Amino acid sequence: GTGSTTSDNGGGGTAGSGTIDFWSNHPGKSKATEQKIIAAFEKANPGLKVKLTDAGKNYEEVAQKFNAALSGGSLPDVVVVSDVTWFNFAINDRLADFAALATANKVDTADYVEGLYNDYQYDGKHYAAPYARSTVVFYWNKDMFKKAGLPDRAPTSWDEFTQWAPKLQSAIGSGKSPIILDDGSNYLDWTFQNIVWNYGGAYSKDWTPTFTDPGTVKAATLLQSWAKNKYLKTSADSAADFSAGLGAVLMESTGDLGGFKDLPFELGVGFVPAPEGVKTCPTGGAGVAVPQGISDARKANAIKFIDFLTNTANTATFTQATGYMPVRTSATSDASEAAYLKANPNYEVAVKQLPRTRPQDYARVFVPGGGTMIGEALDKIVAGSDVNGTLSALNQQIQSAYDSQLKSKVQK
Amino acid sequence: MTDSAVQGDEVRDTEQGLVDDGPELNVSTARKVVGYAGMLVAFLIVAVPLYWIVVTSFKERPDIYTQPAQWWPKHFTTKNYPAATTEIDFWSYLRNSVFITAVLSLAKIILGVLSAYALSLLRFPGRSLVFIVVIAALMVPNQITVISNYALVSQLGWRDTYQGIIIPLAGVAFGTFLMRNAFLAVPHEIVEAARMDGAGPLKLLWRVVLPMTWPTLIAFGLITVVNEWNEYLWPYLMASDSRVGTLPIGLTQLQNTDGISNWGPVMAATVLAMLPVLALFLVLQRHMIKGLTAGAVKG
Amino acid sequence: MASVFFDKTTRRYRGNDRPAVDALTLDIPDGEFLVLVGPSGCGKSTTLRMLAGLEPVNGGRVLIDGHDQDGVRARDRDVAMVFQSYALYPNMTAEENMAFALRNAGVSKADAHARVADAAKILELEPLLDRKPGQLSGGQRQRVAMGRAIVRQPKVFCMDEPLSNLDAKLRVSTRAQIAQLQRRLGVTTVYVTHDQVEAMTMGDRVAVLNEGVLQQVAPPQELYDNPANTFVAAFIGSPAITLFDSEVTDGRVDVFGLAVPLPREQAQAARVTVGVRTEGWHVVGEGEDGIPITVELVEALGAESFVYGRPGGDPEAPRIAVRVAKRASPEVGSQVRVAVDAQEIHVFDAESGERV
Amino acid sequence: MASVFFDKTTRRYRGNDRPAVDALTLDIPDGEFLVLVGPSGCGKSTTLRMLAGLEPVNGGRVLIDGHDQDGVRARDRDVAMVFQSYALYPNMTAEENMAFALRNAGVSKADAHARVADAAKILELEPLLDRKPGQLSGGQRQRVAMGRAIVRQPKVFCMDEPLSNLDAKLRVSTRAQIAQLQRRLGVTTVYVTHDQVEAMTMGDRVAVLNEGVLQQVAPPQELYDNPANTFVAAFIGSPAITLFDSEVTDGRVDVFGLAVPLPREQAQAARVTVGVRTEGWHVVGEGEDGIPITVELVEALGAESFVYGRPGGDPEAPRIAVRVAKRASPEVGSQVRVAVDAQEIHVFDAESGERV
Amino acid sequence: MLPNLVLLIVFTYRPLIDNIRLSFTDWNIAAPLANYIGLENYRAWLSDPNSHLVLRNTLVFTVATVGLSLVIGLALAMLLDQKLRGRNLVRSAIFAPFVISGAAIGIAFQFVFDPNFGMVHDLLSRVGIGTPDFYQEPGWALVMVTATYVWKNIGYTFVIYLAALQGRRTDLDEAAEIDGASAWQHFRRVLLPQLRPTTYFLSITVLLSSVQVFDIINVMTKGGPQGYGTTTMVYQVYRETFVNNKAGYGATVATIMFLILLVVTVVQVRVMDRGQRRD
Numbered sequence A: 001g002t003g004s005t006t007s008d009n010g011g012g013g014t015a016g017s018g019t020i021d022f023w024s025n026h027p028g029k030s031k032a033t034e035q036k037i038i039a040a041f042e043k044a045n046p047g048l049k050v051k052l053t054d055a056g057k058n059y060e061e062v063a064q065k066f067n068a069a070l071s072g073g074s075l076p077d078v079v080v081v082s083d084v085t086w087f088n089f090a091i092n093d094r095l096a097d098f099a100a101l102a103t104a105n106k107v108d109t110a111d112y113v114e115g116l117y118n119d120y121q122y123d124g125k126h127y128a129a130p131y132a133r134s135t136v137v138f139y140w141n142k143d144m145f146k147k148a149g150l151p152d153r154a155p156t157s158w159d160e161f162t163q164w165a166p167k168l169q170s171a172i173g174s175g176k177s178p179i180i181l182d183d184g185s186n187y188l189d190w191t192f193q194n195i196v197w198n199y200g201g202a203y204s205k206d207w208t209p210t211f212t213d214p215g216t217v218k219a220a221t222l223l224q225s226w227a228k229n230k231y232l233k234t235s236a237d238s239a240a241d242f243s244a245g246l247g248a249v250l251m252e253s254t255g256d257l258g259g260f261k262d263l264p265f266e267l268g269v270g271f272v273p274a275p276e277g278v279k280t281c282p283t284g285g286a287g288v289a290v291p292q293g294i295s296d297a298r299k300a301n302a303i304k305f306i307d308f309l310t311n312t313a314n315t316a317t318f319t320q321a322t323g324y325m326p327v328r329t330s331a332t333s334d335a336s337e338a339a340y341l342k343a344n345p346n347y348e349v350a351v352k353q354l355p356r357t358r359p360q361d362y363a364r365v366f367v368p369g370g371g372t373m374i375g376e377a378l379d380k381i382v383a384g385s386d387v388n389g390t391l392s393a394l395n396q397q398i399q400s401a402y403d404s405q406l407k408s409k410v411q412k
Numbered sequence B: 001m002t003d004s005a006v007q008g009d010e011v012r013d014t015e016q017g018l019v020d021d022g023p024e025l026n027v028s029t030a031r032k033v034v035g036y037a038g039m040l041v042a043f044l045i046v047a048v049p050l051y052w053i054v055v056t057s058f059k060e061r062p063d064i065y066t067q068p069a070q071w072w073p074k075h076f077t078t079k080n081y082p083a084a085t086t087e088i089d090f091w092s093y094l095r096n097s098v099f100i101t102a103v104l105s106l107a108k109i110i111l112g113v114l115s116a117y118a119l120s121l122l123r124f125p126g127r128s129l130v131f132i133v134v135i136a137a138l139m140v141p142n143q144i145t146v147i148s149n150y151a152l153v154s155q156l157g158w159r160d161t162y163q164g165i166i167i168p169l170a171g172v173a174f175g176t177f178l179m180r181n182a183f184l185a186v187p188h189e190i191v192e193a194a195r196m197d198g199a200g201p202l203k204l205l206w207r208v209v210l211p212m213t214w215p216t217l218i219a220f221g222l223i224t225v226v227n228e229w230n231e232y233l234w235p236y237l238m239a240s241d242s243r244v245g246t247l248p249i250g251l252t253q254l255q256n257t258d259g260i261s262n263w264g265p266v267m268a269a270t271v272l273a274m275l276p277v278l279a280l281f282l283v284l285q286r287h288m289i290k291g292l293t294a295g296a297v298k299g
Numbered sequence C, D: 001m002a003s004v005f006f007d008k009t010t011r012r013y014r015g016n017d018r019p020a021v022d023a024l025t026l027d028i029p030d031g032e033f034l035v036l037v038g039p040s041g042c043g044k045s046t047t048l049r050m051l052a053g054l055e056p057v058n059g060g061r062v063l064i065d066g067h068d069q070d071g072v073r074a075r076d077r078d079v080a081m082v083f084q085s086y087a088l089y090p091n092m093t094a095e096e097n098m099a100f101a102l103r104n105a106g107v108s109k110a111d112a113h114a115r116v117a118d119a120a121k122i123l124e125l126e127p128l129l130d131r132k133p134g135q136l137s138g139g140q141r142q143r144v145a146m147g148r149a150i151v152r153q154p155k156v157f158c159m160d161e162p163l164s165n166l167d168a169k170l171r172v173s174t175r176a177q178i179a180q181l182q183r184r185l186g187v188t189t190v191y192v193t194h195d196q197v198e199a200m201t202m203g204d205r206v207a208v209l210n211e212g213v214l215q216q217v218a219p220p221q222e223l224y225d226n227p228a229n230t231f232v233a234a235f236i237g238s239p240a241i242t243l244f245d246s247e248v249t250d251g252r253v254d255v256f257g258l259a260v261p262l263p264r265e266q267a268q269a270a271r272v273t274v275g276v277r278t279e280g281w282h283v284v285g286e287g288e289d290g291i292p293i294t295v296e297l298v299e300a301l302g303a304e305s306f307v308y309g310r311p312g313g314d315p316e317a318p319r320i321a322v323r324v325a326k327r328a329s330p331e332v333g334s335q336v337r338v339a340v341d342a343q344e345i346h347v348f349d350a351e352s353g354e355r356v
Numbered sequence E: 001m002l003p004n005l006v007l008l009i010v011f012t013y014r015p016l017i018d019n020i021r022l023s024f025t026d027w028n029i030a031a032p033l034a035n036y037i038g039l040e041n042y043r044a045w046l047s048d049p050n051s052h053l054v055l056r057n058t059l060v061f062t063v064a065t066v067g068l069s070l071v072i073g074l075a076l077a078m079l080l081d082q083k084l085r086g087r088n089l090v091r092s093a094i095f096a097p098f099v100i101s102g103a104a105i106g107i108a109f110q111f112v113f114d115p116n117f118g119m120v121h122d123l124l125s126r127v128g129i130g131t132p133d134f135y136q137e138p139g140w141a142l143v144m145v146t147a148t149y150v151w152k153n154i155g156y157t158f159v160i161y162l163a164a165l166q167g168r169r170t171d172l173d174e175a176a177e178i179d180g181a182s183a184w185q186h187f188r189r190v191l192l193p194q195l196r197p198t199t200y201f202l203s204i205t206v207l208l209s210s211v212q213v214f215d216i217i218n219v220m221t222k223g224g225p226q227g228y229g230t231t232t233m234v235y236q237v238y239r240e241t242f243v244n245n246k247a248g249y250g251a252t253v254a255t256i257m258f259l260i261l262l263v264v265t266v267v268q269v270r271v272m273d274r275g276q277r278r279d
């Protein structure tokens, strides 16, 4: 093996310098909030300082910068990792076992929302704490539903929606679509999981890709039939299209809620379809992790900071400022949070949906490039390619990506 | 007074205020009309999207997403501008950008001109090899250099410093190439004359060759300033915050939400970031003077 | 093919108070070969450039064939020009340089080739047709520039010192060829030169410019014999005429002590400027009436010599140039006696310099 | 300040089989004013450029003051040059152009200014010192180029047709000034010209080149009087010498029927080429021995005229040029009788063209 | 010269060599170690059907941008080289897009090309032409990215051409005028040959920079639609290295790209220098 570009030591920030370097992209424009929390932390822990580093404009950039640091720079103490970026760091042993650290430093993790916390679990270890988390919700244009004579609620299944679609279509006229989804370059692979799970399918079961399973095929076929019937339009900026009244339904992140102000129509927010209460809601967003390569002393400080960052009060502060999900169960009972939820019933829907969330399939979040490959295939299916052929090709692609890049590592 | 005379002198005076402009051929009215028409078309094609950017920066959020599109904001607002400058530490980023751009551009211009000089007017063994080496550097995408350079620079402890941002970017391949071309176009005899007149290399460069390649040097300067001003990837990796971060890094923070983008402040910031360089262009392009070799040699 | 008329044409360059060409009025009939001479910087090139349409006119007009050329582009004037600075296209070979105008005018490739070959023969450029200007010597470049004009059959030829970089031999033959060509084609030609021989032999008429102002237009011999003023007298002829002021008494003018009778009509003036050309003097023997001169310089040109000296060796006196035969040159420092030919005396008004 | 020695110096340009300068051997002593002449393209500029160090030498050596200049840069040779193409710095004013070399050599601003002012006076450039080359006329540019060289006090002056674009009057005065300056400073000078008068009057010696090969080096009058071969004979003198082949019988040569005695030493050859210059002929009256000539062309130059014609009007016969006095010009088409001066006959080997 | 060379060697060539070395490994971007796997990455790249797509995209995009940028840039430069009133304003306008960062342009043009709210849509629908969905149809997406790139970078070719035009020899224009050259002949035979070095320079630099376009693609399409609709080689390098974490493979793509460019450019430089050399 050769690998001199990469170095194992933590680089610059020496042990116990007392400054915690927090690399964040300030999700949801949270820089000011983060600074506020940091100020509070420094006040509570006089010996410690926190440096907030602008690590990028999105999760990919944070990962890029963190990767650069791994190959020889000075490592941060706390870094924001997204649902898809954390795993590669974890499997390459770049992130510390959060659970173990928590135990060692007497930090309680039980209060984290279980689904959200377990998103960072792999092989019995936890690699991050949830931080800025979102889920998919079902948005609808109440005006259009009314016009189409539909009940004022989210459908309970996608079959039900498929029945509604023609009515919506004729009510809103051509040029507008009953449903708008992201396109494959923009997270369709994320939201589509909900539909797949609805039909009992999945992208994968553990490490085995299951794109050719009947449920998955069925969901994909449905997607294609929507597109063929012009019920569906995929878009690079689905939220914008929806908010301009170009579609009746949107399946998107809770994070968009904050942006849906001053809409020219009445907005409906509901749970994503989940027949028989099965957990079908994919989660997303980011957590915070501690690099493996730093000293124990630094790790201890880091965990202390993470604990503070995600404590009940700060979770409330953070979620209210950004629109992300509360990551602690206790936060919902926090007085200010409760008041906030009451004032924002749409937002409450998202919180209430939390128990229905389900960790994402490995094929999307763990297989390198999995999301892109899936998005690519879904684009093709929407554009009319043969469903079975496309899916089985995808199946192979994911399988071989796993074989070549992960197999040896996960089976060690 | 005849028409051609008017074209010959008065227009020249008011338009440029230049003394050195060579005599102008008679230009027919038809040609002028075509000229103005072309100018208008070009202007529209370029200006309409620009206008869109600018006008968006004056729109309120709901007006941005409407159909049909609004060519004039229904609710004109300037609040995006204060938003752009206060949501981020705009002035610090601006200061860093100005400083880094100035230093880098200066360094690049000096290095580029000197290198081009060596590659065009000096003879030394391996000259064409060196030239290829310089050009080939243009082919290396920065995506592959950053990781390795990051490791090197952080080992030097230069993260979050100006020199950490500046030095790795200071190598200049583009300018060397450009100026070499320009130097080669200087009439041969003039360089010979200067050598006969005992001009040393620096004298030759500074007094003879550079003044004759002035328009190209200005173009080089402008392009360098623009590139350094907009440089993103490297400063982003090097800088943690507004202490040494540049404007493009600051601007990205206006748009990082998980959800819907708020274009107004983004466009406002884009407009703000564009203005200084555009002003520089306005000033410098006037110095692109025509016919600098006039009267130099016969042939 | 065309007459040319400059009608009070003026050109002023920016940053230059004095007009380069000042209200020039000059009528050039169809087919004439007009030679334009004058000191360096007097406006010759500017005149040509205005005619060709390369220089805007600040006052007056330029007419070709009676049509005001204002607003007419150079391209449409059908004027061929030999540039003083050559202005060859560096990327084209000599042949391509010459053929360019023809091809633009729609002449077929074969025709163009033939015409270029003709011109190349005249200009002794045949072995060089494939070279680019950068590979040619100065004189060769000038010949290509010349060739570029003569292959055409334009309305007007403008030639700006087209032979200045050629050796005497080539120049003589080219001169003859050009004159012949011009006569054959009958193309109106304006020819700038500073070569006395060219000025005297090539043109139907010669126009003398000074500081942008036209001094005289006349056939060459008349210009030489009857210069309109002291400027023209001094400019035409080399070595130059000797000019000095003198009193007229009794119809005779005093030439350094020698009283020379003037023709009746000139004898009226009181104070005049007298001019005597080199051939107006002749060396005389001891016995004859003559002006003693101390020889300062002898220029032996092979076929003849010029002797320069001052009357009585007086350093204040004007220097006299005397033409002597090949073998007759005296030593520098020696004394010779010269007499003046009464017919060869030119008399000008001492104030205005105009011919009396 | 320096002697110059060309030692079998050769220069070959790429893409050109014949060397531009071919094994040139030429010794120029310190302080000499050498004039270099030859037809256009014969290698004059190339010779200067090799001396200046602007052109590599493909064979032989160039020595200055006995030192081989191989590898010595132009900058270090201390040679001043007037380029045929001027090569002015377009961004500098005339004054700055001239002062550039001085300032580079560390001359103070005031000194440089004074020297430029001197040169400007000689060259009549004073009012133009603030102009840039683009604002000057052709002749003015040339004068600036000249000025740029003469302000320096170099080891060697190289001047490449420095006066070609000046009018006769200015040329005469500049010529004199340059000669004087050169003598005063004693700077070795190589001066290229195609002007016969310059060639004859300015130099200590004249070198004649043809197709890169040196033909003769001699003081001007000797060159004129004793040309080494027909090429030199034909090249020097304008109008050119008349050359024709002839038999020698009884020590006499046949000149179109006229038997002219040759000096003893030349009378041995059998078949020779005979050359007679314009002044070797003279018009004779009816009674005298003479060759009848039909006049084809008369060139009236003012001070004198040249009459061209062929013996007996035979179109095959060589054309004879005869110099006649101002007023003596015959009509074209008329008949004149000319005789030849026995001393003025040049005799060359008919085969080799070498002087007998 | 020397400091420049040192800088280039340290900050460009050292990483390049490192990169070439890594192209023979299976390095995962986050992994501390990498295994030597020989030519495996190269084999994988050659057999991957997407590589051909990427190569084709790169070729189409590059040829289109180089061609359009040169032609339009020259046309604009010639237009604004003339003495027309108001040319300073138009010059600045043309340069303006070049001043804006690629990311910002990408954002703005997302908007311009937005099939529902965009300017292009607005204009087209005014004339009654349907707007293609630039984001979902690969062909149109490539057109969109190309148009955006050309629009943004036209200021570059424009300024360089303008500088060259300003420095040209005006006496040749006069000669051409005298020789009765039509506008086209004047352009073809007199102007263009003079601009030849500039044209070669621009064709090389525009080629090299358009091959490396990243911002615009990343912001506008993320390489999509349908996975590789607008993915060019550099974008593939980025994607493999930083998204798929296959840094070794990314290094391979980068190396291949470097080699292709090297060959193309050396050929171009040869041709160009032949035109420029003085004999």
Ligand SMILES: Nc1ncnc2c1ncn2[C@@H]1O[C@H](COP(=O)(O)OP(=O)(O)OP(=O)(O)O)[C@@H](O)[C@H]1O
Pocket (backbone or CB within 6 Å): C134, C135, C136, C137, C138, C139, C140, C165, D013, D014, D015, D016, D020, D038, D039, D040, D041, D042, D043, D044, D045, D046, D047, D084, E279
């Ligand atoms: N760069 C070149 N490449 C090829 N041939 C050249 C080059 N430069 C000059 N020559 C040729 O070399 C010969 C000598 O040129 P040179 O310039 O020395 O002539 P010259 O005697 O100065 O002529 P002129 O009086 O016309 O200036 C000419 O025939 C010319 O065509």
Ligand SMILES: Nc1ncnc2c1ncn2[C@@H]1O[C@H](COP(=O)(O)OP(=O)(O)OP(=O)(O)O)[C@@H](O)[C@H]1O
Pocket (backbone or CB within 6 Å): C013, C014, C015, C016, C020, C038, C039, C040, C041, C042, C043, C044, C045, C046, C047, C084, D134, D135, D136, D137, D138, D139, D140, D165
């Ligand atoms: N672009 C210009 N700007 C200012 N003055 C100029 C310009 N061009 C020429 N002149 C001046 O105008 C006058 C006439 O110039 P022109 O070129 O016509 O002279 P010329 O008679 O051709 O002289 P030469 O024999 O030296 O070529 C000169 O005094 C010259 O300095």
Ligand SMILES: [Mg+2]
Pocket (backbone or CB within 6 Å): C044, C045, C046, C084, C160, D137, D138, D139
């Ligand atoms: Mg002139």
Ligand SMILES: [Mg+2]
Pocket (backbone or CB within 6 Å): C137, C138, C139, D044, D045, D046, D084, D160
């Ligand atoms: Mg020459």
